[in-house]
Amino acid sequence: MNARDPSLPLQADELSGLADFAASAWDEEIVPALTDYIAIPAKSPMFDADWAKHGYIDRVTRDAAAWVESKKVAGLKLEVIRVEGRTPVIFFEVPATKSGSTDTICLYGHLDKQPEFSGWRSDLGPWTPKYENGLLYGRGGADDGYAVYAAITAILALDKQGIPRPRCVGIIESCEESGSSDLPIYIDMLRERLGNVSLVVCLDSGAGNYDQLWLTTSLRGMVSGVLKVEVLTEGIHSGDASGLVPSSFRILRQVLDRLEDSKTGRLLPDSFHCEVPAARVAQARATAAILQDEVWKRYPWSCGADGAFTLPTTTDPVEGLLNRTWRPTLSVTGVEGFPDLGNAGNVLRPYTAFKLSLRLPPLIDGNEASLKLKTLLEDNAPYNAKVTFVPDGRAGALGATGWNTPELSPWLDQALNEASNAHFGAPLGYIGQGGTIPLMSMLQKGFPKAQMMVCGVLGPKSNAHGPNEFLHVPYGKRLTAAVAQVMAAHP
Template identity: 45%
Template sequence: MDHQKLRDSISNAWAADVLPSLSGLVEIPAVSAAYDAAWEENGHLRAAVEHVRGWIAARGLPGARCEVVRLDGRAPLLFVDVPATPGAAATAGTVLLYGHLDKQPPLGDWSEGLGPWQPVIRGDRLYGRGAADDGYSGYAATTALEAVQEAGGEHARAVLLLETGEESGSPDLPAYLEHLGDRLGEVSLVVCLDGGGGDYERLWLTSSLRGAVQATLTVRLLETGVHSGLGSGIVPSSFRVMRQLLDRLEDPETGEIKVPEMVVPIPDERRAEAAELVAGHPEVAVPKLPVLPGVRRVSDDEVELVLNNTWRPTLSITGAAGLPDPAVAGAVLRPWTSVRLSFRLPPTADAEAARAALERVLTTDVPYGAQIEVGEFMVLNGWHAPTAAPWLEAALRQVGDDVFGRPCQSMGIGGGIPFMEMLGRRYPRAQFVVTGALGNDSNAHVPDEWLHIPFAKQVTEAVARLLDAHARAGAQS
């Protein structure tokens, strides 16, 4: 493969074709279904899929088939099937390239001159919701396939899956995988472009993703509120009972999770990876968070902070109800308190077992006989990358040297991508490359989201090289 021609092809495509269409995608308010109850009526998810489908179909990839797949009541999915090049043997199997087209809501005020549905290019940045997370992915995957062919390289049969429910936890994806199972074929390589890393200097590879269990916990003691002067000391506060229950789940001094089903041994190689990350990239090992003056982190050991964020369970209270605003709070013993529990689970924890244990802990021997409701569950398994095959290790070294001038770097991620665990179960022998163009300051999920355009081009080139290496490795097997 002519590597210079590959790079030129990618650079030209991004400038002339990708950025105009990606900017058009930013303009579509394709908010994920969990944040838009009228998503089907509004039609924005469908519009996003059609926008990208039209662009890919017009590219003229030989033999490519683009199809919008829609199961009843489920958010649509774009399925693109690209035949293998003539030089790729059938033993190479199928490459599955994954991304998503749904978006987070605007979530706050954007800076002057910027807006969630307003694409703006300033220097090397494309601003707008979904530009980096994850609208660019379908364009990068398609451009990589095109460039491989133009540069005389090879690629195995490739399928591109662009879903529209990732930001909602991918609730429809299992049904689509079952529906498309026979058409996916024997997947031997998965490339997920919904990731990223700490900077824009190297290719970042995700080695693990945490799972999650979310639930709403409600404590009820009274039919109606009563004057606190009459009721306090006779009936316990629902907030105090809530505190007691939360203390069953989490050590209030250390934050350690007490539910055994949520805790797993940390593999030695991940401990070593965390130490290497801290030693080699201290500026990105631990996210720089907007802490207030005088606030201390939970540990002074940065390796432990990395492990806390990637392999240890944590609890966050992300919402509450039954509590009036302090400015209007009267002297009332409130009848109930409700909180939203959000657990992040280790990559190898069984999320369903964790959910069942959570429900059992909260509803057994309840203090004062309070009425407890636990519901509105969201359950997500984590993912742990398999060991890289020799061909993939060699290809990643080459990508590091030739594309970025720096070695690739692996790291665990504190968030989750539901698709990875699903595919890991379905294709246990497949190789996985979870990467992407997100940096730690790309503002995914918050105002002023932006895509680093030169880095996105490099990620596209990296994917193209991996496609060629995979096809050749398959041909030699």
């Protein structure tokens, strides 16, 4: 055990030591490892049905595990756990260096990726890593392949300086982009080995800017699936049938009108809404004061015919923050049943299918919402058409439930602010995120007394899931040092 008194705050030389170690590790080891990682198309099972045959997920898992073991962390135990037919999970544990500590810090990340998407810059690509001006471009580096590398580096940064810390465990999954549907099986298997988890550090989130540490205070839930409307068994001449055979697309529009007000985007069923807690409204106001119009100006808006930019749903920063974090929203993310424009003849199509992504407020149960959505869309179909909605969920989970962080304990609130000031020169920012991390609600239920540090490198224009995704390496360096400092402050 270390001789340093853990009750003493970190000194200036120790803080600079954390920062220097993290920066050096990123330059010499993490960026090269992530460059190799980005080049591997380890798409999540939802987007690669033959993931097991292709072997890409297994490869990035093996590479990450080998990298961790090569760091020779004292007392490290690592296991790649595989259940037949399921994606693998890396589980590691490192004993405490703080005398008398019985608590555990759980660090989380994932290695699976979203699909390619279109629109990449001509010199970039999803599987073509490029490091330019501090930005590492390519799919998955920021979302969030870096997590396991940053987590181990934070542990090493403390151990190299003899700064005491609690026991640490890591869960690195490879099914997050498919809703973490494999993860509950592994959590049940690992429950006893996890120990007394009192702090969860999740590195799969975002940042309001690159100027301070940001704590994620909430995550939306999600129901995704395929809505399909069928009217014919085969396509027929549109001149012969249109006006008599109803358009599958028109029927689909009518069905969606049950769910969404197309003029405003508001979701119509009250059951998909919840009251926003007063504390989250207050935090949204504080964050809006920091970010101001950058809340909406950060997006790559297109220009209209008159050269003016497309406008957001609101230019009020507070309302914008609440819209993207606490209010339900529907997106259509894919279509089927349409030929491409070059092959679009005068044919009335037999069916139309939309891939729907319904983001839910953090307090709405994902499974219940999925069942209600299915009933809403399928019942009483116009023209007696065949209307089906099939959720994407696997392993019995029809939808993902969101998460609202418990009240911060005084020690964590202080530690986060001190870490932000030490490594960014600015106080901690609080922000809700519109994305979904199913693990957080799972861990909250399993460890109801645990504190949650949810953060990440996905700041402005980093564009996870879209074209030109990048990892802001300078921010990653500072975030790694900040995580180490918070771990050291664990009481």
